[in-house]
Amino acid sequence: MTPPLQVQAAPDDELTLLRLETERLRQLVETTAQVTWTDSPDDGQAPLANAWLAFTGQTREQMRGRGWLQALHPGDRERIRAAVDRARAANEPWAERYRLCRAEGGYVWMLAKGVPVRAPDGTIREWVGTCVDIHAQVLAEERTVFFARASELFASSMDVSSTLATLANLSVSALADWCVVDVLHPDGHFERAQVVTSDPAHASLAATVQRMKPVPQEHPVYPPAVALATGRSTLVPEVTEAVMRSAAQDAEHLETMRRVDIRSLLTVPLLARGHILGALTFLITTSSRRYDEEDLRFAQELATLAALAVDNARLLQDAREAVRLRDEFLSVASHELKTPLTPLSLKLQALARAVKAHPESPLAPIIESHVETGNRQVRRLTDLMNNLLDVSRINAGTFRLQREEVDLAQVVREVAGEFAPRFAVEHCGFQVEAPEPVRGCFDRVRLGQVLEHLLDNALKYGAGAPVSVRLTVEGGMARLTVRDEGIGIAPEQQPRLFERYGRAVSERHYGGLGLGLYLTRTIVEAEGGSVSMQSRLGEGATVTVELPLARP
Template sequence: MTAPLMNPGLPAAGTEAALREELALLRQEAERLRRLLETAASVTWTDSGDDALSPSWTAFTGQPPEQMRKGGWLQCLHPDDRQGALAAWERAQSGNLPFRARYRLRRVDGTYVWMLARGMPVLGPDGAVREWVGTCIDIQAQALGEERAAFLARASELFSSSLEASATLASLANLSVSALADWCIVDVLHPDGHFERVQVVAADPSHSTLAASVQRLTPVPRDRPVYPPAVALSTGRSTLVPEVSDALMEAVAQDADHLEMMRRVGIRSLLTVPLLARGHILGALTFLITTSCRRYADEDLQFAQELANLAGLAVDNARLLHGAREAVRLRDEFLSVASHELKTPLTPLSLKLQALSRAVKAHPDSPLAPVIEAHVETGHRQVRRLTELMNDLLDVSRISAGTFRLQREDVDVAEVVREVTERFAPRFALEHCDFRVEAPGPVCGSFDRSRLAQVLDHLLDNALKYGAGTPVSVRLAAEGPVARLTVRDGGIGISKEQRPRLFERYGRAVSERHYGGLGLGLYLARTIVEAEGGSVSVDSCLGEGATFQVELPLSRP
């Protein structure tokens, strides 16, 4: 018997079972891959009509699949990110290339979350694109870290650009409302102990009037403060309130007006951190969310504390600088008053010495005449020295106050050099210095005659002090449009390290215990020369003397 023929249109029972088993395995594998994809990505999506491939998009954004297609997905992106994402999508589609973009995707609660979107084309047997599939991976933590690092860098740059505490706090408040808060409030604890609200900035310009009203409120701490800025100012503790309720506002309000103001602002979430530096409370920063669904959390508190640390350091530095400037101002004011007061008794003393000198000259035959005359001359010399020191102090006060002025006239510099050096010649002879002067004239220009003489006074006094017993020379030469004055001594010299500070106020190259003076002579010489449009420099090595060179313009525009 022959076996019956099988119907070729029907699969054998074994083959059908095998197909069913294969299909089941494919379904399991597809489900496995889908689960794996959902584990790796926050959102999966497709542009095909298969709604089963993108349920997570709908779950995350609340957008139905039919609205997602034909560019509708762009409506779920932050408005600022749509153009860039669309351009990346069109580039990928035009070349069948992988799609990649970073954008903020709106969550169903209205919060935007940073996503890294990737997509790939799925090709059919004919090589044409059948559909696009892709994922969106949550990179909110990474993006937020990058944003905050850039924010802190920008804050540091702004803080370092100003050395005034008020400008620092204004920069802080304006910077914060652009990235961290809808409102920023800055309260300050002044060194004298009183509190002041110095900055209130709202992101919405229409709230400027309300912000001004909030700024008029004073965060006066109580014995047991509960109002967050008062807590920070009194105790240095931070406050984080993720959700601000009306009951909470009633509990922390300082009075009825304060409560009404908080309600008008519409606080939804609040964060307050103290400004601290060197263990002292300098103020408090308060950040408010009033419009968005976002709420402050622990990571926001940590970031705000980092920002407050930067601001506290900047404010502390500004206060230290202000204190230093005030100390310098008071010192200069004291020097000015002291100079005037000290000069007052010098005038009658000088007159008495002159009278005594005349009396001695009237009795030349007296055996005491030479002794008295020597003492009178010593007294005159010391009075002149005290007068010069007082004048230097007065000049420093004038420079600090901005009242230092020159009275220019036509001057023969050579004549001034000869007059000053003739006055110094006896002093150099007394110190056994070989003193040489070379000042051929005329060397004419427009200068303040007395100030020009003062410059040479200080240079020669410096040479006499540090080059005593060594050759000292003065040379004046006109070289084209410039007069060059050189004073050279063979004294102790100046080390390379000390040269930069030599012309600074109170600058010294040696210890004041071994050499007297106020350390003002070369500073005043530099100030006068630069005011005349010239320059002064020094060339010296330790133990090999020093050469000071002054250049002055002989013609002016």
Template sequence: MTSSQPDPSLSLSAPASDTEAALREELATLRDEAERLRVLLGTAAQVVWTTRARPDTNPVSPSWTAFTGQAPEAMRNRGWLQALHPDDRGPTLAAWERATATSMRFEARYRLRRADGAYVWMLARGMPVLEPGGDVREWVGSCIDIHTQCLAEERAAFLARAGELFASSLDASATLASLANLSVSAVADWCIVDLHLPGGHYQRVQVVAADPSLAPLASAVRELNPMPRTNPVYPPAVALATGQSTMVPEATDAMLEAVAQDPHHLVMMRKLGLRSLMTVPMLARGNILGALTFLITTSPRRYGDEDLKFAQELANQAALAVDNARLLQDARDAVRLRDEFLSVASHELKTPLTPLSLKLQALSRAVRAHPDSPLVPAIESHVETGHRQVRRLTELMNDLLDVSRISAGTFSLQREDVDLAAVVREVCEQFAPRFALEHCDFTVEIPDAVQGSFDRTRLAQVLDHLLDNALKYGAGTPVSVRLTVDGTVARLRVRDGGIGIAPEQRPRLFERYGRAVSERHYGGLGLGLYLTRTIVEAEGGRVSLESRLGEGATFEVQLPLARP
């Protein structure tokens, strides 16, 4: 009977054994999950860390110690901040205090000092581990290397800023000086700029050190010749001579001895304390314009292939800016030489016009002394044609001289009390025979008098250009001149019924040598309206145009009658 009774100890031990097995299995699963998590964190992050909620406890992170070389005890009481770049400690501490105060996620980007002294950008993230009651038991987190990404962002921003510098000035010297100063704050401890000047000369134009106290040494380095007389091995000389770049990740004294141009040069390089360097050529349109040299002397970083690519891209931008500046200067020099030539040519061409005009006048008097001669009509016609051509050539020479004066900054006005109506009347009377010859209906509407303070000769020149323009492009059509007064403003309108002006041609019509039609069909130098605008604006007025293609043109000159 008793043997048939169940054993109480057996009935209790079986469930206990099952529970222990389940617990062991669960613990094994947790250990596996923890190991997988540890391996995952080790794969995804360079540094994994954990720290208790109390600030006086030691963070636990063998990977932090291995990466930074910082001893575990040095991390106590937020000593881990000392491994960060000084500029990043404040923002990182503020982010950590916000996270611990609110028990929310911690995230910060900072530069972490590696054991070799180099700083590496890290993305740090941490999460609180909570007790059952909701209090924070500890923090766990990781630091992920984002140095490549941050470096790319920094370089893109640097290139954009350099591009703004290059675009803001067409003075090559000022641009390169700005670039050198910008570089020593982000790329190097020293920046050296050498240029290949026109004529085959070489010049060291910029030497900038990040440390202002090294200015005397920088001046001495600037005096060094960038191009030696013998076969170049000095990196800047190699770039200037061959267009090849050079990178030295770790500079040694043996290397300095090998590239030194002379004993003095070797002494100067040793004074710099050179640790790493790279030199890249500035190339544009197949020409070597110069070279950029970047030196590391105090920073723990060393240059690599990515740095060389970045430096070459920067040098390409600099070369484009230098090339554009030189092209602009060449264009300015060409314009200056052209204006000088036009000025000289105008004077030289006017010299024979004076005696020619006198000869024509003498011939005219001689013809009038023999009125009965059958040759008088033909001679008078020829003489008048000669006078007309001399006047025209004189006007062209005067226009060229005015352009030269404007370019040289010597153009000026001689103001006096002037009756504007009288000036308009006088010029129109001179043009009336020419309009009659071209069968143009020429009408003039002007008041009795319009008083103002102007340069009389220049005002006559303005109307002369406008009427000459109307005669040229409106031949055979009605031409009108109208002078009115609107308050303190005089308005002079010249209208013709000629070919008109297309809208796209109007913006350049008042520019120097500007034309709306081909010079093959209409003569002139393209200076009349340019001089008109210059004179009117110098008088404090403005000139405007209304026109439609095929329907003529109306020019209006507004001149102030009262001056401050």
């Protein structure tokens, strides 16, 4: 194989080759996509930075000294000045992010790096550096953070007005100088719900803008009206006088747009489940920035997120209103149903007295049985009506306790005595342990109601199985435990049993409204105590009520 040709250059040739190589490298640097620069620390000359000059529009004279800092965003200048000073004092490389102004206007995020070049004696001969465009990366990072923050705030608000206010304020901080939120209500009327501006001095003007509601026409031109009527977005990168004239709904509207000084506009609809809920309009009024297709995509993603939040808030409001109407109906129905129960109960009592007056009648035993059955059903219906009334009182905030000095042991024995015949009929073993007085300040009637609910559940779900009631005192707390050996409840079902209308079994096989444990929890917590359950399927259930005996 022939060895490579070796060319031995003369000293002058070496100098020429060095100059050619230097020029080649200079041309290579000048044509790179990066902004490059060199800067001598001592000679006071303007830096050699043709790429910088072309990008920023600065002159070499403007760059002299620290003049190049004027091309940076005002919010970044002092930070970068300090970083460069620290690096030069330590003769170490530096790397920082900052916003650099283009010659045609608008700031771009750059990753700037500077490196010292040393002379043979170790001194710093010059600094060289690059600025790499990272605008897309920074924008993506900022928008990721923005969406995370927006999602968090939307999720924390279940009110339509709060959601829209959050949306407007977030948008002004990240996307616009002004944000206008228009809403299309379910009944068909339009509302300008929010107008937010970044400049507090424009508060009066913002109020004027808010009074000007969009009214979609048959062929709308005004961007918010277009979004509300058709669900289409509008992007106007440059808002001119002609654009404002074509979009204005009247002379006052045109004059208001002029006062706002709109320079760029973006409107996107709020869409959820195929319905138009409103429109978002973003305005640029103070900078050379202009909206583009990337901004449109970002605004549409934000609108989708916001529309879901608004839709969820509306659904929740509708559900709450439905619950309110239901509870209102149940309250009225409870009062109305109790009205005929009183004379019915009186008639049963009169019939019972008549039977006792003629004990020799062969129909007496049959009538007594029917009267007792009627009384049980009246009591059951009365209890159901009272429970519904209690629920309506809780919802209305009128549920009150009437506290007095109470012996809990006596209350337990009295309620247990009332239930004993029912347990006997169902052939359930029934054991009660409440031997000593346990005194505290409670609502006697409500605590009796708590035990009634617990015994009623034990009887319902543990028919034929033993039931025990135990009252003890530990560390200033009274502990009431009701244990049955019935069907039991799966652990995952237990928390919902203490909610209103909560059930873990089919209402077809077990009656009731699902209010007993809800009222139990409400009463116990109002007394400053707690209630809990331990149960497994097929292994019965134990409900424990703890009440403080000492009250502040």
